Amino acid sequence: MTPPESSDRRQRWTPRPRPAWVSRINEEGRVFDSRSVVPLDEASLLDHAVRNTGLEDFGEDDWREPFGILLRSIDEEADLNLMGRLTTRSDLLVHLEGRLQIIDWYKRHPEVEDEEIREPVFVTGLPRSGTTIMQEILGADPRSRTVRMWEAKYPCPPPRPEDPRPDSRVARADALATMQDRVTPEWAGMHKVGGDLPVECIEFTYASFLSDAFSASFQVPSYSSYVAAADPTPAFQWHRRVLKLLQSSWPTERWLLKGPTHIPYLPSLFDTYPDAKIVLMLRDPVKALASVVDVCGTLFWMRCDDPFSGDSYGHFLNADPVVANLERMIDWMETGTIPKDRIQPVRYLDFFADPEAELRALYDGLDIPLTPDALAAMQAYIAGKPKGKFGEHDYGTGEREIISADREKYRNFQEHFGVADEI
Numbered sequence: 001m002t003p004p005e006s007s008d009r010r011q012r013w014t015p016r017p018r019p020a021w022v023s024r025i026n027e028e029g030r031v032f033d034s035r036s037v038v039p040l041d042e043a044s045l046l047d048h049a050v051r052n053t054g055l056e057d058f059g060e061d062d063w064r065e066p067f068g069i070l071l072r073s074i075d076e077e078a079d080l081n082l083m084g085r086l087t088t089r090s091d092l093l094v095h096l097e098g099r100l101q102i103i104d105w106y107k108r109h110p111e112v113e114d115e116e117i118r119e120p121v122f123v124t125g126l127p128r129s130g131t132t133i134m135q136e137i138l139g140a141d142p143r144s145r146t147v148r149m150w151e152a153k154y155p156c157p158p159p160r161p162e163d164p165r166p167d168s169r170v171a172r173a174d175a176l177a178t179m180q181d182r183v184t185p186e187w188a189g190m191h192k193v194g195g196d197l198p199v200e201c202i203e204f205t206y207a208s209f210l211s212d213a214f215s216a217s218f219q220v221p222s223y224s225s226y227v228a229a230a231d232p233t234p235a236f237q238w239h240r241r242v243l244k245l246l247q248s249s250w251p252t253e254r255w256l257l258k259g260p261t262h263i264p265y266l267p268s269l270f271d272t273y274p275d276a277k278i279v280l281m282l283r284d285p286v287k288a289l290a291s292v293v294d295v296c297g298t299l300f301w302m303r304c305d306d307p308f309s310g311d312s313y314g315h316f317l318n319a320d321p322v323v324a325n326l327e328r329m330i331d332w333m334e335t336g337t338i339p340k341d342r343i344q345p346v347r348y349l350d351f352f353a354d355p356e357a358e359l360r361a362l363y364d365g366l367d368i369p370l371t372p373d374a375l376a377a378m379q380a381y382i383a384g385k386p387k388g389k390f391g392e393h394d395y396g397t398g399e400r401e402i403i404s405a406d407r408e409k410y411r412n413f414q415e416h417f418g419v420a421d422e423i
Contacts, residue, residue, distance in 0.1 A: 009293040009402065010308040010317065015301040016186050022083055026305070029082025035075075038085040040092070042071055049096035058096075059103040062234040066226065067209040073223035077310055080218065083183060084303025088218070090176070091206075094153055099207040101156040102245060115244035120255040120273055121366065122201075125281030126326075127260040127316055128291035130348040132191065133385075134281055135198055135258040137355075140381040141374040145252035146198035147242075149173045155204070155242060158249040170195040183302050190295050201239055201259035208238035212261040212313065216296055218303045221310040228315055232265045236272040254368070264315065264325045266338050276342065277366050283348040284422035285322065285410045286403055293317055319406045326413045345417055355382055 018026075039045075050056050058064075074080070080088060106112055121144070123135045139146045150173035151159065159167060174195025181188045193199075202213035210232065215224035243255060262269055270276060296317060300307035315321040333340040344365040351358040359378060363370035403423060413419070 009290060010297070013293055013297040013308060015297065015307060016184070018301075019182070019185065022183050025083050026081040029085075034080075034082050034085050038082070038089055040071060040074055040085065040089055042068060045071075045089070045092055045096060049093055049100060052093065053097050053100045053104075055100040055104050057103050057107070058099055060234075063099070063207070063209045063238075066223075066230065069226050070209060070214055070220065070223045073220035073226075074218065077220055077222060077312075078218040079304050079306060079309065081303065081305055084218065087179065087183075088303060091217075094176070095206040095209070098153065098155065102207070102241065105156050105158075105245060106241070109248070112244055112248040115247050117240060117243050117247065117255060117273060119275045119277060120243070120257055121277045121279060121368075122262060122269065123256070123258040123279045123281065124260060124262045124266075126263065126283065126285055126288045126292075126322070128288040128295065129260070129281040129283040129285075130346075130351075131200075131258050131260050131281050134279060134346065134351075135256060136385070137359075137378050137381055138279070139198055139256055140377040141256075142377060143253045143371075143374065144256040145250075145254065146256050146258075147201075147204055147246065148196050149177050149193065149199050149203065150195045151246060152199050152203040152242075153177075155245055158246050160249045166196070180302060184298055187298055187302075190298060198256075198258070200261075201257050202261060204242045205235045205239050208235040210235040212316070215313040216299055216316070218300060219307075219310040219312045221312045221314070224312045224314065228264075232268045233271070236265075236268050240272055261316070263329060266329060266332060270338050270342075277368075278343040279362065279366070280343050280345045281348060282345055282417050282419045284419060285326070285413065286406045287422045289317070289319060289322060289406065290423075319409050323409045323413070326410075330413070330416055347417070347419060349420055349422070355379065 046058075074088065078084070078088075121138070123131045123138065125131050135146065138144060148170075150167060150169040153173045153176065154169040172195070177193040177195060180193065202211050205211050206213060210227060210230060212224075212227060214220060215227065247255075266278075296313055297307045300312075311318075315325065332338045333343060344362055346358065346362060356375070356379065359375060360370060407421070414421075
């Protein structure tokens with residue numbers, strides 16, 4: 001499938017050389033029938049998840065249709081190399097086994113359903129707009145709790161404050177998560193991952209199998225189109241189920257969550273969490289889009305040899321659908337479809353020009369008391385994490401003609417929120 005002509009940055013994207021050991025694995029993988037050796041069919045995956053856990057109940061059936069579409073799309077469109085098949089099978093088993101364990105935990109502990117998630121704070125915005133660093137900064141406030149990678153991958157049994165530290169699941173999750181750095185070393189400079197680091201909401205909604213995360217992992221344009229048109233309610237219901245589970249053994253004053261992919265689904269987010277509060281990160285969308293293309297190209301390159309062979313994740317990679325999402329968000333805010341007073345815009349450049357003033361304004365807008373201890377902790381985090389600590393993300397922003405064309409498309413969004421040009 002040839003990407004549309006508007007995807008100029010994707011057509012010009014060039015992958016970095018792979019480590020020699022990864023290239024060698026993929027070369028050997030071409031010698032044998034990797035589909036038979038590393039099967040990704042439904043029967044094999046479900047059978048192994050059941051055998052590995054000793055559990056059989058996957059819960060409601062709303063996950064089965066997207067799961068089947070995902071597997072067909074992977075089989076017909078993803079063109080995975082051997083390394084890609086190995087990591088994909090491993091990931092899918094983790095998601096399926098996690099689902100089995102969560103359903104089982106709820107059956108054995110029905111009181112978990114009575115947990116209430118009150119006024120969760122979501123950091124969102126375009127991908128690569130500063131959502132990660134903002135979650136990390138706000139997460140330094142000791143009153144906030146984020147979901148960590150190990151909790152997302154292995155939430156059962158839910159951790160308790162009195163449990164031994166570190167939990168043995170941290171190292172296990174870290175080894176899996178950092179495999180991305182070993183397969184594509186440049187990834188470490190794009191997005192730092194680790195077993196005990198905060199994660200996006202998509203990391204614990206994988207098991208709903210209705211997630212844009214799969215579209216960003218490999219070329220599955222059919223699945224990507226399905227997700228874009230589907231009702232996202234089951235994914236948000238699973239999201240809430242995981243939070244209730246984690247909260248049941250470790251009460252928290254405030255959940256701090258993050259997900260750039262929430263932007264197209266904000267009405268459903270508020271349907272699930274009517275008292276949610278949103279930190280909306282704002283950054284030059286032309287710069288952000290160029291970075292997203294590089295990030296997604298790298299993610300695809302981890303698993304296949306033709307990263308942009310299709311239009312997977314296209315509604316976050318192409319200017320026209322991204323603009324449509326942003327314009328729709330503005331309309332939702334102005335018409336009352338989503339509560340405008342619960343959305344606090346934060347301009348990236350303004351924030352880092354004067355973090356203290358911006359933090360005070362943000363907490364005031366969210367109607368959350370800002371204690372001296374919380375402010376000091378967040379300021380210390382900012383001071384202790386200089387830009388590029390984990391390596392610089394070096395990417396091209398495209399030719400002048402591309403930048404100018406995209407700039408005009410984003411003009412209304414930038415003027416509405418007062419977002420400055422960065423390139």
